[in-house]
Each structure stands twice: as structure tokens, then as C-alpha cells.
Amino acid sequence: MNKITRIFLVTMCAGVLLTGIGAGIAFGEYSSLEYRKLEAPEGNGPVQAEAEFTVPAEGPINIHAPIPSACSLVTDEDVPQGTIIINASCDAPADSITINEPYVATIETGQYGGTTSAVQSATETITDIGMYPTCLGGMELFMMYKDQVLDGLKQGFICIPPDYYESFTAEIRVNPADAERIYIG
Secondary structure, rough: OOOHHHHHHHHHHHHHHHHHHHHHHHHHHHHOOOOEEEOOOOOOOOOEEEEEEEOOOOOOEEEEEEHHHHHEEEEOOOOOOEEEEEEEEEOOOOEEEEEOEEEEEEEEEEEOOOOOOOOOEEEEEEEEEEEEEEEOOHHHHHHHHHHHHHHHHHHHHEOOOOOOOOOOOOEEEEEEHHHHEEOOO
């Protein structure tokens, strides 16, 4: 083995050794960090949205939400039949809540008729309403929390932004006659 090869091998082994030491120190520092949720900055209160829709008189009404268990169905005699009122709220970092207009579809369903084996055609009206919070993205979100993230790192914490889906709630008000047609999922 010539002199240049030996120098190369010694340098490569020293580099691998130093890389391993650096990775070990970094892993030790990282493993000592704890997790903490960030707090919403001052002035960023809950985001709210309200919508009122008229829906067809027949057929199921499917309401899609990010967390179905966070939605409550309230029957109210003051709400006209065929009307749905949705009040939704969510905490920061959400910046808005989108409540989609109802999507109404008429589909054909097959039903077997009585004693004959023929399939009879029938139609069913299905209404879908979706709602979900939206969040600031990219640089705006980073700038909202940058001071807290840097302070957390100085104190030994990895800071996690709050999950705005966890704070999402919705109240769905309908006439009692429409309540059995509502499916939240």
C-alpha cells in the first residue's frame, strides 16, 4: 500500500469517527428535549362560521365534518322544515371555516318487485354538505409561532402547533321532522 492510500484511509476513518461522535451528541441532545403545544398568539380568538341552507324535502342528508363526534344535532321547532342551520367554530391557527353548499344528487336504485324477479327502477335524492376548517399556510404560520418555537428550543422543548381540528365544533339545527334524515360522518 502506498503512502497516498494510507493517508486517504486514515483521513476517511477519522471522518467516520468524527461523524459518529457528532451524531451521538446530536441524538443525546435531541432525546433530552420534551414536547410542548404552542399557545395561540394574542388576538387570535376562535374562528366562527354560520350557514343556512334549504334542502330537498325527501332523502337522506349527509353532513361531513372532520370530527363527527364534535358535531351536535339540535332539533328546533323555530327552524322551518327543509332548512338546516350550521354554526361552526374552531381555534387558531385556523383562519376560516368552509361550509360547502349542499350537493344534491338523484340516483337510481334497483329494487326487486314482489313475486317477480324483475328489477324495478326507483330514484332517491341524497344531499351532501361538507364543512372543514382551513389554516394559514407556510410562511404566515411560521411567522405566527416563530418566537414561541425559538423560546421553546432555548428551554429544551420541541414546540408543536395546536391542532385546530381538535378544537372544531359544530351545532346543526334542524326541524324535528327532518332530524331522522340527518347523518353526520
